[in-house]
Amino acid sequence: MVIGFSDYDKYDGLGLAGLVRKKEVKPVELVEEAINRIEKLNPRLNAVVHKIYEQARHTAARDLPDGPFKGVPFLLKDLVAFYAGAPMCNGSRFFKDYVPDHDCELVKRLKSAGVIVVGKTNTPEFGVAFVTEPELFGPANNPWDLTRTTGGSSGGSAAAVAAHLVPMAHGNDGGGSIRVPSSCCGVFGLKPTRGRNPAGPDFGDMWRGLAGDHAITRSVRDSAALLDATAGPDIGAPYWAVPPERPFLEEVGTAPGKLRIAFTSQPFLGNYVAEDCIKGLEETVKLCQELGHEVVEDSPPVDRQAVARAFMTIICSETRATIRNAAELLDRKPSSKYFETLTWIMSLLGDKFSASDLSRAINSIQYVSRKVGVFFEKYDVLLTPTLSVLPIKTGESRVKGTQALLMNLFARFNAGGLIKRLAPMDTMIEEDFKFAPYTPLFNATGQPAMSVPLYWNDEGLPIGMQFAAKYGDEATLFRLAGQLEKARPWADRVPPVCADVIG
Secondary structure, three states, X not given: OOOOOOOHHHOOHHHHHHHHHOOOXXXXXXXXXXXXXXXXXXXXXOOEEEXXXXXXXXHHOOOOOOOOOOOOEEEEEOOOOOOOOOOOOOOOHHHOOOOOOOOOHHHHHHXXXXXXXXXXXXXXXXXXXXXXXXXXXXXXXXXXXXXXXXXXXXXXHHHHHHOOOOOEEEEEEOOOOOHHHHXXXXXXXXXXXXXXXXXXXXXXXXXXXXXXXXXEEOOHXXXXXXXXXXXXXXXXXXXXXXXXXXXXXXXXXXXXXXXXXXXXXXXXXXXXXXHHHHHXXXXXXXXXXXXXXXXXXXXXXXXXXXXXXXXXXXXXXXXXXXXXXXXXXXXXXXXXXXXXXXXXXXHHHHHHXXXXXXXXXXXXXXXXXXXXHHHOOOOOEEEEEOOOOOOOEOOOOOOOHHHHHHHHHHHHOOOHHHXXXXXXXXXXXXXXXXXXXXOHHHHHHOOOEEEXXXXXXXXXXXXXXXXXXXXXXXXXXXXXXXXXXXXOOOOOOOOHHHHHHHX
């Protein structure tokens, strides 16, 4: 019988891989430890929705690629991460029982890096929500407070990393879906530059370039090393980010020099910021000043209504396209009974937007990118809170009462045209972005942005700080993140659920 590794959570991913190379621990021991932790904690967290234990054990017992994360347990988000032989539901009843017959390019590169996939994590249906509460699997629970959201859409991955089930996990980000749950769960999450990681062979890009893949980690260096292992164009990529001058891992230990950092508490898409988030921002500004950086209060010009409407148009159109593509893939006729009400309504709206509506939305996104690009000619980094409020209570974001009744009726009768004419679009947009009004801007511009766990409030809830850099400049973010991690370390902060079981 293979036993686990009791010191598992004292190491990050690179640390565990180092032990494997020195033959101080075996990959099978690490896999068993991860499985043991998932079995103990997941009934409370609901972070892992597909277990791939036997395949992981088989992989761990074979010769592994000599990558930077050789033998390290890993979790894939259950959204557009094609892994041959493992279910991929995308959080949706429509995809239930679907099993891909191939690996996507990102998964191939992850395997080459040496990681061993032990399961797939919870996500909202098609990743369209900032909370992880799919009807198919139920909500993921935050290890800092089980009554609160993990954020979304990579909520299961963030909860698993925060609770020390694995040192790192896959995520993707189309409006904040890596950064939002990283903030909610007190871990590190970086959204790379548009085109940095591959999307093939199943996608040219995702959500017209708004979305991309990477990971959620406990340490900065794991994020950098993993991006080194996966970055670069794949065959047929429509575009790609300029290659870095040197490995990102080398940037983590390099002094960033004196950076010119702008900061703002003014949300780009919403109109409210909680006092605790502002306090976290103020403390982070002081920290950056103490580290020798020039910090200036300033904000890029953003037409919030135009950006929000463009986002809604693109995401609704993409949701409709996703459902149509899925219908062909699964040879199944889509209807409202297979989808959550919000998803189906977004699909109905997407069906009513014209080609010119979509083209105008893309033009709006590109226009704001130009404006924000000019702003970053003056600054190296822009600092904001990641979220405008604390992690909300589970279920708090659900539509209720009369509005829920109307939505159900619209969905049942496929009343897309009526929704477009009667639904208060601006109100819908305001509701969607009030929780995370800072993150979507950098999906629009394609710039790299990260959530760094630098502040906890008096209740012990994590509040992440977002840093964004120029297009293609992950290097500056990794240098700064490494400096912040050293000055204000977070690795020793352990959430109560994790401590209850293994502390």
